[in-house]
Amino acid sequence: MPIADAAAAAIDASLHEAFAEACARHSPVQATYVLSGRRASIRVCGEQLAEKVHLPFAHLHRPGDAAAADITIDLWDPAATGVALPAPALEAVNAEGNPPVRVSVNGRYVGHRLRRTLVWLDRRCSRITGGVDLAAPLSLFETGRPLYFPLMLWLRDQRVQFVHSGMVERDGRGVILCGQGGSGKSTTSLLCLLAGMGFLGDDYVGLERTETGFVGHSLFASTYVEPEHLRRFPQLHPHAVHGSAPGEDKSVVLLSRLFPERLRASASIAAVLLPQVTGEAATRIEPATRGYALRRAAPSSILQLLAPEAGSLHRIASLIEAVPCFKVLLGRDMEHVAARIDELLCSLKPDPAAEARGR
Secondary structure (H helix, E strand, O other), X not given: OOEOHHHHHHHHHHHHHHHHHHHXXXXXXXXXXXXXXXXXXXXXXXXXXXXXXXXXXXXXXXOOOHHHOOEEEEEEOHHHHOOOOOHHHHHHOOOOOOOOEEEEOOOOEEXXXXXXXEEEEEOOOOEXXXXXXXXXXXXXXXXXXXXXXXXXXHHHHOOOEEEEEEEEXXXXXEEEEEOOOOOOHHHHHHHHHHOOOEEEEOOEEEEEEEOOEEEEEEOOOEEEEOHHHHXXXXXXXXXXXXXXXXXXXXXXXXXXXXXHHHEOOEEEEEEEEEEEEOOOOOOEEEEOOHHHHHHHXXXXXXXXXXXXXXXXXXXXXXXXXXXXXXXXXXXXXXXXXHHHHHHHHHHOOOOHXXXXXXX
């Protein structure tokens, strides 16, 4: 049920007042980032929270003027500052709801609540305000993808769409890996990262159409891996954070401390890849029809979004129409997967006709 506009505005004001009080007690840690090509100023009251917020975005950190930011994000830790989240804000959004979201009638304000996090997005002013209570451990989702839902909405307003995919690159040109869970896109993306390719994500990336074609944007420097699959990645295993709550069947690894030189903010999209585990000996790459690519790529991206909208399918279809598509038939030769993809990427020459279709 939508929340009345006046009530939503009052909650937004109470959160700003609470953040100001937290700042009066504890000086905020301020940093600027580039999120999908947009400047973001993030202020955090509470040193431990500031570190937890920074790590998933560390590869996107850029010095800059906070006053020139496209979006302002203000967060505080009630446990560290002694400033509680306002009761009306907590009551407005049910953390057990499906989804745990509340929207004002006019669509300006959106509240989102997770286990330890409550944030309020003002879409008109491009501002996110909220609290993250570290009195108890964060969920793995909160650890690896902070502010996922409000950022998804805000970036969609900026014509950047979250897509359920991985992405790797070489020299600024990348391939986007699409498919449902279990298709091998995360494993393929991580194999490319460990082989030295540029990495933008293994599960979600931002998709944007520009004047020269399509661009993929990195969102979070984190990966979620099933515990039994960590054996494939001995470099990641010591750094994995394991879940303890019901439903946390994967472990999260924050990559910004491990491979900072391999994490990329953005890259052009040269092709769509569709991984598929075959069980055969060797990995093969072969062309895919655009119809096949759309059937494999669209459902997982659209259905996993908490707030899909009519343009989502069109954007994905436009990407598939604009660039070549390939099946990546994953064999047992995992040590050769990254080389096959790197060879394909190097063989793809810029196609003026494809670029024109993407405009």
